[in-house]
Amino acid sequence: MKKAAVPGDPEAGKPADAHLVETRLASTEILKGNFLHAMRDTVSLPDGTQATREYIIHPGAVMIVAQCDDGRLVLERQYRYPVQAVMVEFPAGKLDPGEASLACAQRELLEETGYTAREWARAGVLHPVISYSTEFIDIWFARGLAQGPRKLDAGEFLDVFTATPAELLAWCANGQVTDAKTLTGALWLQNVLSGAWALDWQPAIA
């Protein structure tokens, strides 16, 4: 097996990755829908041959792991048409044009669940679809919650409920939670609660 430069390894980085990197030669819009926006790029492969790459352009999103003072988590149940199922998820939503990640997290939590939070911590980022979308999702934790009315968009239907971390992890194990962003949130939650992974808390922005 070829010894590869691994993350954190001094060998990692651009020169070591030259045998993997693809370079854009041309780009064409192939779909401008109401929601989906897709491109087809021609790329140069590491061996100099050419290939095409088709992918969805996405503005990016946030997800919020919001924990009440009693330890319960704020979750949603929402019908997700592409998978034809009601899914259990952490609250999440797309960035508006020019919107900062924390501002989006505060807005989405309030609009979808009615909760505001006194403190926030950015845990990291996840890429849900690295093979065919530019989408990233910033993972936020929130605490110091206060509940008010939610402000759903027209045509938006979702239930808000709370569950303990143990309940959420049981649903991840038994297949009742299969949404990748929520499973990633569960990984973060489990390690934050155990003390293995640390968060850097900051006050909410006005």
Next chain:
Amino acid sequence: MKKAAVPGDPEAGKPADAHLVETRLASTEILKGNFLHAMRDTVSLPDGTQATREYIIHPGAVMIVAQCDDGRLVLERQYRYPVQAVMVEFPAGKLDPGEASLACAQRELLEETGYTAREWARAGVLHPVISYSTEFIDIWFARGLAQGPRKLDAGEFLDVFTATPAELLAWCANGQVTDAKTLTGALWLQNVLSGAWALDWQPAIA
């Protein structure tokens, strides 16, 4: 806050979900690319109004958490054009038409890494993109590994390497692993290794 039927709750199920479920009224193909295949459906919302849903049709995929006898995990480094980065991932690949999930997992592990495994266990499924793709990824664990030559497709460039579970989890914590399927695999791995979650092992199929 509205009390919602939660997963595992006897209230859950179709009647309780009527206030969430969307029903297809019509469906139109809006993109048939070399790789991406997209539809636009008109749906009836729970309040009887109509909306459109655009989404990618995907055949489904598998991911393999393969652990060597010494505990090290088989990982890949691959350039992912939509996110413009070399990503650390568990081996994964799409189902061929009519292909069973385990057969696909065995084929993809062999083709991409050269490894075969004596024993397999299906951990569960994840949905990477519930808002705009039908994609599911079956999560397989593999053990009893033997290494041989890999059989990459033409135009496929990826490094194979191994790392300890502790290394992988550190990369998840520090942002060097951001691929949602791999983060979900890390959640499974951590809980399988701790004994919190159980796997049902079976022999490889011929």
